[in-house]
Amino acid sequence: MGSKNSTAAKRADALRSIDAIVQAAGECLGRSPEASLSEIARAAGVGRVTLYAHFNSRAEVVDAAMSRAVDRGNEALDAVDLTGDPLLALARYIEAGWQLVNQARALLAAAQRELSAGRIRDLHAGPAARVETLVARGRAEGVFRTDLSIAWLVNILHTVMHSAAEEIRAGRLTPNHAADHITATVLAAFTPPGKPVPQTSGEA
Amino acid sequence: MGSKNSTAAKRADALRSIDAIVQAAGECLGRSPEASLSEIARAAGVGRVTLYAHFNSRAEVVDAAMSRAVDRGNEALDAVDLTGDPLLALARYIEAGWQLVNQARALLAAAQRELSAGRIRDLHAGPAARVETLVARGRAEGVFRTDLSIAWLVNILHTVMHSAAEEIRAGRLTPNHAADHITATVLAAFTPPGKPVPQTSGEA
DNA sequence: TATAACATGAACACCACTGTATGACTTAGT
DNA sequence: ACTAAGTCATACAGTGGTGTTCATGTTATA
Known part of the structure:
Protein backbone atom coordinates (compact mmCIF):
# COMPACT_ATOMS: atom_id res chain seq x y z
CA MET A 1 0.00 0.00 0.00
CA GLY A 2 2.97 2.28 0.32
CA SER A 3 4.55 2.02 -3.10
CA LYS A 4 2.86 2.01 -6.44
CA ASN A 5 3.64 -1.30 -8.09
CA SER A 6 1.82 -4.58 -7.70
CA THR A 7 3.75 -7.53 -9.02
CA ALA A 8 6.59 -6.15 -11.14
CA ALA A 9 10.08 -6.51 -9.68
CA LYS A 10 11.71 -3.13 -9.10
CA ARG A 11 15.15 -2.23 -10.25
CA ALA A 12 17.88 -1.54 -7.71
CA ASP A 13 17.88 2.03 -8.99
CA ALA A 14 14.22 2.53 -8.18
CA LEU A 15 14.52 1.02 -4.73
CA ARG A 16 17.29 3.47 -3.95
CA SER A 17 15.13 6.39 -5.01
CA ILE A 18 12.17 5.18 -3.01
CA ASP A 19 14.30 4.76 0.07
CA ALA A 20 15.74 8.25 -0.32
CA ILE A 21 12.25 9.69 -0.70
CA VAL A 22 10.84 7.95 2.35
CA GLN A 23 13.84 8.97 4.41
CA ALA A 24 13.63 12.59 3.26
CA ALA A 25 9.90 12.59 3.93
CA GLY A 26 10.55 11.47 7.48
CA GLU A 27 13.00 14.29 8.03
CA CYS A 28 11.02 17.04 6.31
CA LEU A 29 7.65 16.09 7.78
CA GLY A 30 9.32 15.63 11.14
CA ARG A 31 10.39 19.25 11.00
CA SER A 32 7.24 20.69 9.52
CA PRO A 33 4.06 18.65 8.91
CA GLU A 34 3.08 20.74 5.90
CA ALA A 35 6.28 20.19 3.94
CA SER A 36 5.50 20.05 0.23
CA LEU A 37 6.29 17.13 -2.03
CA SER A 38 8.64 19.37 -4.00
CA GLU A 39 10.56 20.01 -0.83
CA ILE A 40 10.71 16.31 0.00
CA ALA A 41 11.81 15.40 -3.50
CA ARG A 42 14.53 18.04 -3.39
CA ALA A 43 15.72 16.81 0.00
CA ALA A 44 15.84 13.29 -1.42
CA GLY A 45 17.98 14.49 -4.32
CA VAL A 46 15.33 13.38 -6.76
CA GLY A 47 13.03 15.00 -9.30
CA ARG A 48 9.48 15.73 -8.33
CA VAL A 49 8.20 13.62 -11.18
CA THR A 50 10.20 10.66 -9.94
CA LEU A 51 8.41 10.90 -6.65
CA TYR A 52 5.09 10.63 -8.46
CA ALA A 53 6.44 7.67 -10.36
CA HIS A 54 6.57 5.73 -7.09
CA PHE A 55 3.76 7.24 -5.04
CA ASN A 56 0.28 7.97 -6.28
CA SER A 57 -0.54 10.66 -3.78
CA ARG A 58 0.77 12.69 -0.88
CA ALA A 59 -1.03 10.37 1.49
CA GLU A 60 1.03 7.43 0.28
CA VAL A 61 4.25 9.30 0.98
CA VAL A 62 3.12 10.22 4.47
CA ASP A 63 2.01 6.67 5.12
CA ALA A 64 5.34 5.29 4.00
CA MET B 1 -0.95 48.22 14.72
CA GLY B 2 -3.78 45.78 14.86
CA SER B 3 -6.45 47.55 12.88
CA LYS B 4 -6.08 49.53 9.73
CA ASN B 5 -7.03 53.11 10.57
CA SER B 6 -4.83 55.79 12.00
CA THR B 7 -6.79 58.74 13.30
CA ALA B 8 -10.31 58.45 11.92
CA ALA B 9 -13.02 57.63 14.47
CA LYS B 10 -14.70 54.32 13.66
CA ARG B 11 -18.41 53.80 13.52
CA ALA B 12 -20.08 51.55 16.08
CA ASP B 13 -20.94 49.28 13.20
CA ALA B 14 -17.33 48.80 12.22
CA LEU B 15 -16.17 48.16 15.77
CA ARG B 16 -18.74 45.41 16.06
CA SER B 17 -17.43 43.76 12.90
CA ILE B 18 -13.83 44.02 14.02
CA ASP B 19 -14.67 42.48 17.36
CA ALA B 20 -16.54 39.63 15.70
CA ILE B 21 -13.59 38.98 13.39
CA VAL B 22 -11.01 38.95 16.17
CA GLN B 23 -13.18 36.68 18.26
CA ALA B 24 -13.80 34.31 15.36
CA ALA B 25 -10.10 34.32 14.55
CA GLY B 26 -9.34 33.29 18.11
CA GLU B 27 -11.74 30.38 17.88
CA CYS B 28 -10.78 29.22 14.38
CA LEU B 29 -7.03 29.56 14.84
CA GLY B 30 -7.37 27.97 18.25
CA ARG B 31 -8.82 24.91 16.57
CA SER B 32 -6.54 24.85 13.54
CA PRO B 33 -3.57 27.21 13.04
CA GLU B 34 -3.96 27.15 9.26
CA ALA B 35 -7.56 28.32 9.20
CA SER B 36 -8.14 30.52 6.15
CA LEU B 37 -9.34 34.10 6.28
CA SER B 38 -12.45 33.02 4.37
CA GLU B 39 -13.17 30.58 7.15
CA ILE B 40 -12.63 33.22 9.82
CA ALA B 41 -14.79 35.76 8.01
CA ARG B 42 -17.57 33.20 7.64
CA ALA B 43 -17.33 32.29 11.34
CA ALA B 44 -17.54 35.97 12.18
CA GLY B 45 -20.70 36.32 10.09
CA VAL B 46 -18.98 38.83 7.87
CA GLY B 47 -17.92 39.08 4.24
CA ARG B 48 -14.36 38.30 3.31
CA VAL B 49 -13.93 41.74 1.82
CA THR B 50 -15.06 43.32 5.06
CA LEU B 51 -12.24 41.56 6.83
CA TYR B 52 -9.77 43.10 4.42
CA ALA B 53 -11.36 46.48 5.02
CA HIS B 54 -10.15 46.33 8.61
CA PHE B 55 -6.98 44.26 8.40
CA ASN B 56 -4.24 44.66 5.82
CA SER B 57 -2.90 41.14 6.01
CA ARG B 58 -3.31 37.77 7.60
CA ALA B 59 -0.55 38.61 10.04
CA GLU B 60 -2.57 41.52 11.41
CA VAL B 61 -5.52 39.24 12.07
CA VAL B 62 -3.35 36.71 13.85
CA ASP B 63 -1.69 39.44 15.87
CA ALA B 64 -5.03 40.87 16.93
C1' DT C 1 -32.95 63.27 5.77
C1' DA C 2 -28.50 63.82 3.95
C1' DT C 3 -24.12 61.73 3.66
C1' DA C 4 -20.12 59.61 4.81
C1' DA C 5 -18.86 55.27 6.56
C1' DC C 6 -19.58 50.61 6.15
C1' DA C 7 -20.84 45.92 4.12
C1' DT C 8 -20.94 42.92 0.32
C1' DG C 9 -20.72 39.82 -3.76
C1' DA C 10 -18.41 39.34 -7.95
C1' DA C 11 -14.50 39.47 -10.34
C1' DC C 12 -9.50 39.87 -10.90
C1' DA C 13 -4.33 38.69 -10.69
C1' DC C 14 -1.08 36.17 -8.24
C1' DC C 15 1.03 32.40 -6.06
C1' DA C 16 2.02 27.68 -4.26
C1' DC C 17 0.87 22.99 -4.27
C1' DT C 18 -1.08 18.76 -6.37
C1' DG C 19 -1.29 15.54 -9.90
C1' DT C 20 -0.67 14.25 -14.95
C1' DA C 21 1.45 13.93 -19.57
C1' DT C 22 5.17 14.00 -22.87
C1' DG C 23 9.54 13.22 -24.75
C1' DA C 24 14.45 12.84 -24.37
C1' DC C 25 17.99 10.93 -21.73
C1' DT C 26 20.45 7.52 -18.55
C1' DT C 27 21.02 3.34 -16.30
C1' DA C 28 20.35 -1.54 -14.73
C1' DG C 29 20.04 -6.29 -15.91
C1' DT C 30 20.47 -10.22 -19.05
C1' DA D 1 24.98 -4.38 -26.65
C1' DC D 2 20.39 -4.37 -26.36
C1' DT D 3 16.09 -3.31 -24.04
C1' DA D 4 13.08 -2.34 -20.49
C1' DA D 5 12.96 0.40 -16.48
C1' DG D 6 13.95 4.45 -14.45
C1' DT D 7 15.01 9.57 -14.29
C1' DC D 8 14.07 14.21 -15.20
C1' DA D 9 12.78 19.00 -17.17
C1' DT D 10 9.18 21.13 -19.00
C1' DA D 11 4.65 22.03 -19.37
C1' DC D 12 -0.16 21.61 -18.37
C1' DA D 13 -4.78 21.74 -15.77
C1' DG D 14 -7.00 22.08 -11.40
C1' DT D 15 -7.50 23.75 -6.70
C1' DG D 16 -7.43 26.88 -2.89
C1' DG D 17 -5.56 30.69 -0.44
C1' DT D 18 -4.21 35.82 -0.55
C1' DG D 19 -4.88 40.52 -1.58
C1' DT D 20 -7.24 44.13 -4.50
C1' DT D 21 -10.78 46.62 -7.13
C1' DC D 22 -15.38 48.02 -8.14
C1' DA D 23 -20.09 48.94 -8.15
C1' DT D 24 -24.06 48.46 -5.53
C1' DG D 25 -26.47 48.44 -1.63
C1' DT D 26 -27.14 49.39 3.67
C1' DT D 27 -26.69 51.76 8.11
C1' DA D 28 -24.98 54.82 11.60
C1' DT D 29 -24.83 59.44 12.95
C1' DA D 30 -25.14 64.43 12.81
Missing part, protein backbone atom coordinates in the same frame (compact mmCIF):
# COMPACT_ATOMS: atom_id res chain seq x y z
CA ALA A 65 7.28 7.74 6.14
CA MET A 66 5.12 7.04 9.16
CA SER A 67 5.37 3.29 8.72
CA ARG A 68 9.11 3.50 8.44
CA ALA A 69 9.38 5.63 11.56
CA VAL A 70 7.22 3.21 13.53
CA ASP A 71 9.23 0.25 12.29
CA ARG A 72 12.54 1.82 13.19
CA GLY A 73 11.13 2.84 16.55
CA ASN A 74 9.93 -0.65 17.32
CA GLU A 75 13.26 -2.02 16.24
CA ALA A 76 15.21 0.32 18.54
CA LEU A 77 12.86 -0.19 21.46
CA ASP A 78 12.93 -3.97 21.15
CA ALA A 79 16.56 -3.81 22.22
CA VAL A 80 15.64 -2.14 25.50
CA ASP A 81 15.28 -4.31 28.58
CA LEU A 82 11.98 -3.42 30.19
CA THR A 83 12.12 -6.06 32.91
CA GLY A 84 13.32 -5.65 36.50
CA ASP A 85 12.79 -2.52 38.59
CA PRO A 86 10.12 -0.46 36.80
CA LEU A 87 11.94 2.75 37.70
CA LEU A 88 15.13 1.61 36.05
CA ALA A 89 13.22 0.09 33.14
CA LEU A 90 11.44 3.38 32.55
CA ALA A 91 14.73 5.25 32.74
CA ARG A 92 16.17 2.89 30.12
CA TYR A 93 13.15 3.39 27.91
CA ILE A 94 13.48 7.15 28.14
CA GLU A 95 17.20 7.06 27.47
CA ALA A 96 16.70 4.98 24.36
CA GLY A 97 13.69 6.59 22.81
CA TRP A 98 13.05 10.17 23.79
CA GLN A 99 14.18 11.79 20.56
CA LEU A 100 12.70 8.90 18.63
CA VAL A 101 9.26 9.39 20.12
CA ASN A 102 9.49 13.09 19.40
CA GLN A 103 10.09 12.62 15.71
CA ALA A 104 7.27 10.11 15.58
CA ARG A 105 4.98 12.69 17.17
CA ALA A 106 5.97 15.34 14.64
CA LEU A 107 5.25 12.90 11.84
CA LEU A 108 1.99 12.05 13.53
CA ALA A 109 0.79 15.60 13.07
CA ALA A 110 1.21 15.19 9.32
CA ALA A 111 -0.35 11.74 9.38
CA GLN A 112 -3.43 12.90 11.23
CA ARG A 113 -4.40 15.17 8.36
CA GLU A 114 -3.53 12.81 5.55
CA LEU A 115 -4.33 9.33 6.82
CA SER A 116 -7.50 7.69 8.06
CA ALA A 117 -8.07 7.37 11.79
CA GLY A 118 -8.09 3.58 11.50
CA ARG A 119 -4.72 3.51 9.80
CA ILE A 120 -3.23 5.65 12.56
CA ARG A 121 -4.65 3.39 15.25
CA ASP A 122 -3.07 0.40 13.55
CA LEU A 123 0.32 2.04 13.41
CA HIS A 124 0.16 2.97 17.08
CA ALA A 125 -1.04 -0.32 18.44
CA GLY A 126 2.40 -1.87 18.82
CA PRO A 127 4.45 0.91 20.42
CA ALA A 128 1.68 1.95 22.80
CA ALA A 129 1.26 -1.53 24.22
CA ARG A 130 4.91 -1.77 25.20
CA VAL A 131 4.83 1.21 27.53
CA GLU A 132 1.40 0.44 28.84
CA THR A 133 2.42 -2.96 30.13
CA LEU A 134 5.48 -1.45 31.78
CA VAL A 135 3.38 1.17 33.51
CA ALA A 136 0.81 -1.41 34.52
CA ARG A 137 3.52 -3.57 36.05
CA GLY A 138 4.95 -0.62 37.95
CA ARG A 139 1.52 0.09 39.37
CA ALA A 140 1.04 -3.53 40.38
CA GLU A 141 4.35 -3.42 42.22
CA GLY A 142 3.35 -0.27 44.07
CA VAL A 143 6.08 1.85 42.48
CA PHE A 144 3.79 3.91 40.23
CA ARG A 145 0.68 5.71 41.38
CA THR A 146 -2.75 4.20 40.81
CA ASP A 147 -4.81 7.34 41.43
CA LEU A 148 -4.31 8.34 37.80
CA SER A 149 -5.22 6.18 34.82
CA ILE A 150 -2.63 4.28 32.82
CA ALA A 151 -3.60 6.22 29.71
CA TRP A 152 -2.87 9.48 31.50
CA LEU A 153 0.51 8.32 32.76
CA VAL A 154 1.55 7.11 29.32
CA ASN A 155 0.40 10.41 27.89
CA ILE A 156 2.51 12.28 30.45
CA LEU A 157 5.56 10.28 29.52
CA HIS A 158 5.22 11.06 25.84
CA THR A 159 4.28 14.67 26.44
CA VAL A 160 7.33 15.34 28.59
CA MET A 161 9.59 13.66 26.04
CA HIS A 162 8.11 15.77 23.30
CA SER A 163 8.41 18.98 25.27
CA ALA A 164 12.05 18.26 26.02
CA ALA A 165 12.74 18.11 22.30
CA GLU A 166 11.02 21.46 21.83
CA GLU A 167 13.01 22.97 24.67
CA ILE A 168 16.16 21.87 22.91
CA ARG A 169 14.98 23.43 19.67
CA ALA A 170 14.33 26.64 21.57
CA GLY A 171 17.83 26.56 23.04
CA ARG A 172 16.66 26.31 26.64
CA LEU A 173 17.95 22.75 27.14
CA THR A 174 21.04 20.88 26.01
CA PRO A 175 20.66 17.42 24.46
CA ASN A 176 23.03 15.93 27.04
CA HIS A 177 20.73 16.76 29.92
CA ALA A 178 17.49 15.91 28.19
CA ALA A 179 17.19 12.30 29.30
CA ASP A 180 18.06 13.23 32.90
CA HIS A 181 15.46 15.96 32.97
CA ILE A 182 12.79 13.75 31.47
CA THR A 183 13.56 10.87 33.79
CA ALA A 184 13.63 13.03 36.91
CA THR A 185 10.35 14.66 35.96
CA VAL A 186 8.45 11.57 34.89
CA LEU A 187 9.55 9.40 37.79
CA ALA A 188 8.42 12.09 40.20
CA ALA A 189 5.12 12.46 38.38
CA PHE A 190 4.59 8.69 38.55
CA THR A 191 5.31 8.42 42.28
CA PRO A 192 2.28 7.51 44.41
CA PRO A 193 1.08 10.31 46.72
CA GLY A 194 2.68 10.03 50.15
CA LYS A 195 5.73 8.17 48.90
CA PRO A 196 9.06 9.96 48.46
CA VAL A 197 10.14 10.77 44.90
CA PRO A 198 13.14 8.68 43.84
CA GLN A 199 16.62 10.08 43.38
CA THR A 200 17.58 9.65 39.76
CA SER A 201 21.23 10.45 39.14
CA GLY A 202 23.50 11.28 42.08
CA GLU A 203 22.50 9.35 45.21
CA ALA A 204 23.49 10.72 48.64
CA ALA B 65 -6.35 37.46 17.94
CA MET B 66 -3.19 36.66 19.86
CA SER B 67 -3.16 40.01 21.63
CA ARG B 68 -6.76 39.58 22.63
CA ALA B 69 -6.12 36.10 23.99
CA VAL B 70 -3.16 37.30 26.02
CA ASP B 71 -5.14 40.23 27.38
CA ARG B 72 -8.05 38.07 28.42
CA GLY B 73 -5.64 35.58 29.93
CA ASN B 74 -3.87 38.22 31.96
CA GLU B 75 -7.21 39.58 33.07
CA ALA B 76 -8.42 36.19 34.27
CA LEU B 77 -5.13 35.32 35.94
CA ASP B 78 -4.91 38.63 37.75
CA ALA B 79 -7.90 37.54 39.81
CA VAL B 80 -6.04 34.47 41.08
CA ASP B 81 -4.37 34.67 44.50
CA LEU B 82 -0.83 33.42 44.07
CA THR B 83 0.31 34.14 47.61
CA GLY B 84 0.45 31.72 50.54
CA ASP B 85 1.34 28.04 50.28
CA PRO B 86 2.96 27.59 46.84
CA LEU B 87 1.26 24.21 46.44
CA LEU B 88 -2.17 25.71 46.94
CA ALA B 89 -1.27 28.75 44.87
CA LEU B 90 -0.19 26.54 42.01
CA ALA B 91 -3.38 24.51 42.32
CA ARG B 92 -5.40 27.72 42.11
CA TYR B 93 -3.45 28.83 39.07
CA ILE B 94 -4.08 25.52 37.32
CA GLU B 95 -7.75 25.53 38.21
CA ALA B 96 -8.18 29.01 36.78
CA GLY B 97 -6.13 28.83 33.67
CA TRP B 98 -5.57 25.38 32.23
CA GLN B 99 -7.98 25.62 29.33
CA LEU B 100 -6.98 29.23 28.88
CA VAL B 101 -3.33 28.37 28.47
CA ASN B 102 -4.25 25.67 26.02
CA GLN B 103 -6.11 27.98 23.70
CA ALA B 104 -3.26 30.44 23.88
CA ARG B 105 -0.85 27.69 22.89
CA ALA B 106 -2.97 26.69 19.91
CA LEU B 107 -3.01 30.30 18.82
CA LEU B 108 0.69 30.44 19.40
CA ALA B 109 1.26 27.86 16.71
CA ALA B 110 -0.41 30.17 14.21
CA ALA B 111 1.44 33.18 15.56
CA GLN B 112 4.83 31.53 15.26
CA ARG B 113 4.45 31.28 11.51
CA GLU B 114 2.93 34.66 10.92
CA LEU B 115 4.51 36.97 13.48
CA SER B 116 8.07 37.99 14.18
CA ALA B 117 9.95 36.33 17.01
CA GLY B 118 10.29 39.65 18.79
CA ARG B 119 6.56 40.28 18.73
CA ILE B 120 5.93 36.86 20.24
CA ARG B 121 8.46 37.46 23.00
CA ASP B 122 6.73 40.71 23.87
CA LEU B 123 3.36 39.06 24.09
CA HIS B 124 4.70 36.33 26.35
CA ALA B 125 6.67 38.49 28.71
CA GLY B 126 3.79 39.24 31.07
CA PRO B 127 2.18 35.83 31.55
CA ALA B 128 5.48 33.99 31.82
CA ALA B 129 6.77 36.21 34.61
CA ARG B 130 3.78 35.49 36.80
CA VAL B 131 4.36 31.76 36.97
CA GLU B 132 8.11 32.09 37.14
CA THR B 133 7.98 34.11 40.33
CA LEU B 134 5.57 31.63 41.87
CA VAL B 135 7.85 28.73 41.02
CA ALA B 136 10.87 30.63 42.28
CA ARG B 137 9.14 31.32 45.58
CA GLY B 138 8.17 27.66 45.94
CA ARG B 139 11.79 26.69 45.40
CA ALA B 140 13.00 29.21 47.95
CA GLU B 141 10.58 27.75 50.49
CA GLY B 142 11.83 24.23 49.82
CA VAL B 143 8.51 23.04 48.46
CA PHE B 144 9.58 22.76 44.83
CA ARG B 145 12.68 20.99 43.58
CA THR B 146 15.84 22.92 42.75
CA ASP B 147 17.62 20.20 40.78
CA LEU B 148 15.74 21.26 37.66
CA SER B 149 15.75 24.78 36.23
CA ILE B 150 12.85 27.18 36.65
CA ALA B 151 12.41 27.33 32.90
CA TRP B 152 12.02 23.56 32.76
CA LEU B 153 9.47 23.49 35.56
CA VAL B 154 7.41 26.24 33.97
CA ASN B 155 7.59 24.38 30.69
CA ILE B 156 6.36 21.20 32.38
CA LEU B 157 3.43 23.04 33.86
CA HIS B 158 2.32 24.41 30.50
CA THR B 159 3.01 21.18 28.69
CA VAL B 160 0.89 19.13 31.06
CA MET B 161 -1.92 21.63 30.83
CA HIS B 162 -1.79 21.50 27.08
CA SER B 163 -1.70 17.74 26.96
CA ALA B 164 -4.73 17.53 29.24
CA ALA B 165 -6.68 19.57 26.73
CA GLU B 166 -5.63 17.23 23.96
CA GLU B 167 -6.63 14.22 26.00
CA ILE B 168 -10.05 15.74 26.40
CA ARG B 169 -10.30 16.30 22.67
CA ALA B 170 -9.36 12.67 22.16
CA GLY B 171 -12.07 11.55 24.57
CA ARG B 172 -9.66 9.98 27.04
CA LEU B 173 -10.27 12.53 29.79
CA THR B 174 -13.35 14.37 31.06
CA PRO B 175 -13.16 18.14 31.58
CA ASN B 176 -14.28 17.72 35.22
CA HIS B 177 -11.21 15.72 36.15
CA ALA B 178 -8.73 17.73 34.11
CA ALA B 179 -7.67 20.18 36.81
CA ASP B 180 -7.27 17.37 39.35
CA HIS B 181 -5.13 15.33 36.98
CA ILE B 182 -2.96 18.28 36.08
CA THR B 183 -2.52 19.36 39.69
CA ALA B 184 -1.70 15.87 40.91
CA THR B 185 0.81 15.39 38.13
CA VAL B 186 2.52 18.75 38.30
CA LEU B 187 2.79 18.88 42.08
CA ALA B 188 4.41 15.46 42.05
CA ALA B 189 6.77 16.49 39.27
CA PHE B 190 7.73 19.61 41.25
CA THR B 191 8.43 17.74 44.49
CA PRO B 192 12.11 17.69 45.51
CA PRO B 193 13.74 14.22 45.32
CA GLY B 194 13.52 12.43 48.68
CA LYS B 195 10.43 14.33 49.83
CA PRO B 196 7.01 12.69 49.71
CA VAL B 197 4.64 13.81 46.96
CA PRO B 198 1.71 15.82 48.36
CA GLN B 199 -1.83 14.49 48.53
CA THR B 200 -4.02 16.68 46.34
CA SER B 201 -7.69 15.83 46.75
CA GLY B 202 -8.85 12.98 48.99
CA GLU B 203 -6.56 12.39 51.97
CA ALA B 204 -6.52 8.96 53.63
